[in-house]
Amino acid sequence: MVVNFDDSRKILVKFCMLQFFFKFKHWIGNLFDSSVNYSKTDPNQNSKSQNNNNMAMFNYGVGGNEVKVDANEAIQEIQENKSLIVSQLTTEESYTPEVITGLKTVEDVFKHFQPSVSVQHETEDGGIVEEEFRFQNLGDFTPKSLTQKSDYLQQLSMEQEQYNKIVRQLKTNKILRNMLENDQTRAAFIEVLKEVAQELEK
Numbered sequence: 194m195v196v197n198f199d200d201s202r203k204i205l206v207k208f209c210m211l212q213f214f215f216k217f218k219h220w221i222g223n224l225f226d227s228s229v230n231y232s233k234t235d236p237n238q239n240s241k242s243q244n245n246n247n248m249a250m251f252n253y254g255v256g257g258n259e260v261k262v263d264a265n266e267a268i269q270e271i272q273e274n275k276s277l278i279v280s281q282l283t284t285e286e287s288y289t290p291e292v293i294t295g296l297k298t299v300e301d302v303f304k305h306f307q308p309s310v311s312v313q314h315e316t317e318d319g320g321i322v323e324e325e326f327r328f329q330n331l332g333d334f335t336p337k338s339l340t341q342k343s344d345y346l347q348q349l350s351m352e353q354e355q356y357n358k359i360v361r362q363l364k365t366n367k368i369l370r371n372m373l374e375n376d377q378t379r380a381a382f383i384e385v386l387k388e389v390a391q392e393l394e395k
Contacts, residue, residue: 283308284309293305308327311325314345324343
């Protein structure tokens with residue numbers, strides 16, 4: 194007797210499929226019987242389970258889902274666009290840990306610790322300018338506030354403003370730009386500026 198390999202493979206596949214269907218039918222029957230018995234013993238629990246299943250089914254969709262906020266929530270979540278900076282804002286280091294209580298506001302923290310820092314500015318000629326910055330509130334950390342509290346930074350800010358004005362003039366004033374492009378007119382213009390500077394210094 195000769196057995197074809199293709200026929201035996203088909204028989205094996207059919208046998209596996211029948212086994213799978215019988216097991217699946219048996220599993221469905223057990224699942225249905227357990228759910229029926231469970232609903233008979235505790236109908237309230239069954240209704241809660243159905244509600245939870247319905248909620249799980251419809252807890253998705255296009256767009257966002259509503260997340261109800263608990264009215265008794267005592268701690269608010271920190272927004273994602275907030276940053277927390279922890280740094281030593283004073284040059285005086287404490288050798289022993291100190292626990293401070295009673296500070297309820299940011300102003301109280303600044304009044305107690307009185308943060309300050311000493312800074313050394315390097316000038317264009319290599320010199321050193323020492324300044325001390327004292328911080329009384331969060332607004333003192335902005336570039337504008339730091340500039341207002343520093344004589345050296347105010348001087349640099351004025352020079353920057355003057356340079357920006359010169360750049361705007363060079364971009365918009367064609368006569369001035371053409372004059373500076375020529376060597377003779379540029380030299381004459383520089384001499385005039387020197388004379389004006391000497392007159393202002395008198």
